[in-house]
Amino acid sequence: MQQPPPSSNGAAAGPGDQQAYHHHQQSWMMQPHHQQGQPPAGWNPQSAPSPAQYGGGSQTPGSGDEIRSLWIGDLLPWMDETYLMSIFSLTGEVQHAKVIRNKQSGYTEGYGFIECVSHAAAERLLQTYNGTQMPNSEQIFKLNWAGERRQSEGPEHTVFVGDLAPDVTDYVLTETFKAVYSSVKGGKVVIDRTTGRSKGYGFVRFGDESEQIRAMTEMNGQYCSSRPMRTGPAANKKPLTMQPQTGAYQNPQGNPGESDPANTTIFVGALDESVTEDVLKSVFGQFGELVHVKIPAGKRCGFVQFANRACAEQALNSLNGTQLGGQSIRLSWGRSTNNKQTQPDQAQYGGGGGYYGYPPQGYEGYGYAPPPQDPNAYYGGYPGAGYGNYQQPGGGYQQQQQ
Incomplete structure (x- = not known):
């Protein structure tokens, strides 16, 4: 029974x-x-x-x-x-x-x-x-x-799709593109985690770069459900074999946090200005539970803290050198809490204690409550970092008005 x-x-x-x-x-x-x-x-x-x-x-x-x-x-x-x-x-x-x-x-x-x-x-x-x-x-x-580095069989090529109707789902988006392009691997509509509503944009992954390039032109203005789509480039994922070694961007003098087994914080450098904290949550969250994610105001870097050291190691090894927002991000170990006395002046990272510990107030957890202008670029725990972000003329993301 x-x-x-x-x-x-x-x-x-x-x-x-x-x-x-x-x-x-x-x-x-x-x-x-x-x-x-x-x-x-x-x-x-x-x-x-x-x-x-x-x-x-x-x-x-x-x-x-x-x-x-x-x-x-x-x-x-x-x-x-x-x-x-x-x-x-x-x-x-x-x-x-x-x-x-x-x-x-x-x-x-x-x-x-x-x-x-x-x-x-x-x-x-x-x-x-x-x-x-x-x-x-x-x-x-x-x-x-679970816990896999999610190595891909090859590079993935992603197209940003905007102006989506509220009723468009992952399945509808995928089938709309798959009907025209055989190399489509999947589509993802970005959903607000608090309301469950579509944010009006998403991403479609291709296995073939030529079809991705064609789709950005051919599908622009084509209807998906009741609205014409707006297409453009998004971050592409490189094969893991093309990524630089983990230590390629380490401080030549060494980082105390690298050898600390209790350190679970990753420094993310060379961030594109359109990358938001929610983009980092989405990309890094596929490797395990996150504790904090922070991009200091006005800085082109960020910090991602995991609950588990092994998850942090996998993320660092897998994502170092991948493209996000049109730039290759560089990863290294952040300062551990045991080495706070060796940290540089926090003011250069935005001030107010915004370097490692992050502001105790005024910062939401790694949930998805939308900030002003709704710059979230969440693409759900979707395996692989292929769903990148799309920089619009004003920077960041624009929420689709519904």
Whole structure:
């Protein structure tokens, strides 16, 4: 007899819990997509554990059959552990599911981890579900090995797509371009994590550069749903083999934070002026749970702090030298909290304590509450850094008026 899926705290759900969940699920599925930003009544956010607990950095892909955790991305705000288990528990091969939540707001960060009974079971889930449509949703399953560096088979070429209608989903955007270009790998509509509404722009990834170049011209002004699209260039992801070595941009005198195993902060240099903190959250968040992300005001650099050292190492090794906003970012270890006395004057990084510790007030956590002008460029925990940002004439992003 099939056991009911566990509740979000890991315990088996009773008949009342399961009935209540399906009631919430049905009522939510009857709502328009743009109204699905708030969790259903009774939804109880849990504190997010370290991704390492679910394989997000504690294991190295390729080390053997013991790797049995999968990363899952592009989750809508209502997609919780119960929803995931209601899908995967039917296979009898999933032990746990965990959705990562913002520690301050309690809302999901759009990704999580699935722990299977074995490596073979995880492999079967990855092959069976990845790229298929999620139940009761137009979202597509985005699965990958947890903690993996997500090496690509080759370079990815990305097109920015603006002026999207509110009803355009990932699936609609992907199919619109795939109908014309065979090398399309996927499309992503940027969603506001607080409201669940589309921000009116997205990105489409191509495997073939010539088709990407053609699409920027040929698809500009073409209709997707009820509106003509506006297309342009976005950041492209290089193959990992083309990236410079981690130490290429290190201080020749050495960085005390590099050898400190407790240091989880990465310095991000050579930032394009259009890159926002939310862009960094999106790009770096694919490697594990983030604690803080900060770009000091008026500076072309930033800092990303992970909850886990292994996740920080993977991000540094994988993203160093990749293009973001038209420039190749350079990464190195930031100053650890144990070496604060050796830090340079914080005033040169924006003042007010904005270097490592970040301002204790006035800075939102790594959630997605929109700042003025809505410069967020979130592309959901989507595997790979190919979804970059698009610099518009005024700098940053413009929110699509709806």
